[in-house]
Amino acid sequence: MENAIQIKGLRKEYKGFTLKDVSFSLPQGYIMGLVGPNGAGKTTIIKLIMNLVRRKAGEITVLGKDNIGDEAEVKSRIGFVHEAPSFYDDAPLKDIKAAVAHFYKRWDDKLFLALAGEFGLPLDKKFKKLSHGMKMKFSIALALSHDADLLILDEPTSGLDPVFRRELLERLSGLMQDERKSILFSTHITSDLERTADYITFIHDGEIVFSLPKDDIKEKWGIVKGSRALLEAQYRRLFRGIRETSVGVEALTSDIQEARRTFDSDVVIERPSIEEIMVLMDKGEHYA
């Protein structure tokens, strides 16, 4: 299976933050959610894929091509939504659309107008007059209108009302009927991932904690709830994250079968939501 995105040993250094040797791949035809707390490095990864920032080390292949060596060709097949869409503030939406459309051979004006109608975009209005949510909708409409093979969306649902957020996620899922299409989107709204993502990549403090199919996580990961005995050193190899609560200890395991064998009926083991995984990986004490 060809990968829509393949990243190997990616590194980027800022003052006070380093993205450390990030590697993961998104197979073509799937949706990957890039999740992690604020400042974890999600936007940096997306900017590196889009060559908006320079990398210190590593390789990025997009749709089988190097993202810098074949930059123009690669970007012509990407629909990109930035976390804070910024266009010319004093230009009306129709002018921005006209300026952007020239860049794409597969630009579909009818589709754009249909999306603009559906999203309630006032095309004669200046960009600066739009709310953040409307700016995001405009940016999404542009990204969806040139038959992109890969959508890269940085926090696309932030600032959107719940109704439109649900519609957008359904639309993204609908796009996947075409097996050539792939989507990478970053979010910290974990319910969005539960609904749409096939793969989940969790990033924390500049490092990839895991990058796995969502079904694997659902099947193999669990939250072990029990007494403080879980804190003993002999059990720690089982846990990816652990935290003390007012009533005991909650620990995250990536091998639920092994946990069941080890603890038998001494603990309660539950299937975790992505939010619970995120909380335990973020706030809890970490283990490999």
Next chain:
Amino acid sequence: MRSLILKDLILNKKFLLWMGLLYFIYVAVFGSRIDNSRVTTFFVTFLCFVMPVMIFTREEKFKGTVLVCSLPATRKQIIMARYVLGWLLMLGFFVLATVAILAVPGSKLGPENLLNARTLIFALVLMALYFAILMPLLVRFGMVGFFVFLISMQVLGFVTLALASQSALKLNIRSSIAAIKNAFISLNSNLGAPAYYALLIVVMIALNLASFACSVSIFKRKDF
């Protein structure tokens, strides 16, 4: 590159129309007061150079560079489009300024003052110099850096003038300027006007190509 240029023209069309109108009126008024073609050329060419600068700094002001860099174009193509558009705008506004001075009644300069090879080459050389020197600074430091540079040049001018009032330096500065002037005059008389103008144009093209290479190198290293 065509798409990049079109993008700037579409997104700045109203701004360009308004500036064109203001520019036309301003230069026409200027032409009715000044009768020195050399001063006029200095002034007009600098205004022509400011036009593309304003377009590029508008992009920075609206944080539009992220959009541009996410479109299907390489960083080299983005800078190349800026250089091509910059020259198209400078030449376009130079034509507009010349028309404003010549067509508006009351002008103190006629076609014989402005439409001769010497004045036109002088104008091209000035625009090429402004553009080649200041574009890499604009790419590297943006609008703020550009103004800091212009103010620094003014300060340097004041300091030079102040120092020039000292007798020892006065002689040196004057003789330096005279030496440069004499070199150009000597080159002109030795080569003859056509070859001299051709040489100036070749040098300016080379300078702009070097400036372009420098700007590309700077832009490739920028993070957005």
